[in-house]
Amino acid sequence: MGRMEPQLEHAEALGQGLLDIGRAAKASGVSVKMIRHYEAIGLIGKVARTYANYRVYGGEDVHNLRFIRRARMLGFTIEDIRALLSLWQDKKRSSAAVKKIAGAHMAALERRIAEMQSMLTTLRHLTHNCHGDQRPDCPILDDLAQAA
Amino acid sequence: MGRMEPQLEHAEALGQGLLDIGRAAKASGVSVKMIRHYEAIGLIGKVARTYANYRVYGGEDVHNLRFIRRARMLGFTIEDIRALLSLWQDKKRSSAAVKKIAGAHMAALERRIAEMQSMLTTLRHLTHNCHGDQRPDCPILDDLAQAA
DNA sequence: ATTGAACCCTCCTATGATGGGAAGGTCAAG
DNA sequence: CTTGACCTTCCCATCATAGGAGGGTTCAAT
The missing domain is CATH 1.20.5 (Single alpha-helices involved in coiled-coils or other helix-helix interfaces)
Incomplete structure (x- = not known):
């Protein structure tokens, strides 16, 4: 997440299997509002943008968002999830x-x-x-x- | 509650069995902060003040605050309590x-x-x-x- | 081409109940 | 007459989520 790839055209991005925030929301079950919020509080990194400043999400980003969603459904707090995400990333956990x-x-x-x-x-x-x-x-x- | 009696000196008020907000808090179990908050949102009326602008509470006020505290301990929301207080007041409920x-x-x-x-x-x-x-x-x- | 719907962006606000704190006035005991 | 413990108002924070304003973009249908 937050790999900040080079900017793209919107259509080009979608053509490469990338998603705009609305599609990422549908794919992950996390609302558009909350995706932006999770970025703002640093729970997820900053993602790439199109030339028009649209956020662009890849498969791994959606994966992370689903992880967050599932953890929220189990009642974990955001701070818990921050720790869980970090452990998930850490292969030596x-x-x-x-x-x-x-x-x-x-x-x-x-x-x-x-x-x-x-x-x-x-x-x-x-x-x-x-x-x-x-x-x-x-x-x-x-x-x-x-x-x- | 909120009868807005004539203003008094602080000592005079305490002499009459009236309480300042700190004593009302101790007597009711509701924190000073929350007593002011309940007044601000209209859950309890505005009480009388001393000349120095100190809030003055009587026995009935403390009674109401205890009622609120007990209802909060049972998990009722503030809006529930607003309704319950009004029913409590209403002899024809x-x-x-x-x-x-x-x-x-x-x-x-x-x-x-x-x-x-x-x-x-x-x-x-x-x-x-x-x-x-x-x-x-x-x-x-x-x-x-x-x-x- | 133009237009309109459906997106996207940022920034601000609200929720519900509670508490913390600053800046300043007041009271009572020493 | 000072000191500490009160009181006052006003603002900010919490936690997770959502609503909306104001403005830009995309795309498909006219």
């Missing part, structure tokens, strides 16, 4: 480094899930006893108010 | 209206938890097969890369 990142992420997910489940448990208790009719009496409000 | 808000929130929590659990399941599979040693081979990276 240790799988332990990768596993460590994944493990920390899993722990964070578990903590967050536990928090939300605790909220749910409380809410289920409260709504269980709420009539849900036209009367004003409501254990949900009572709980919130009593905390007060 | 229907408990159905309250239950509806809580139900929608629970459904949102359940969706989010399910998403995160699905991420976790995938990550557990991947890390299960990752040696986590000094070798570079790593099913986690393989998964991310193969998506690409």
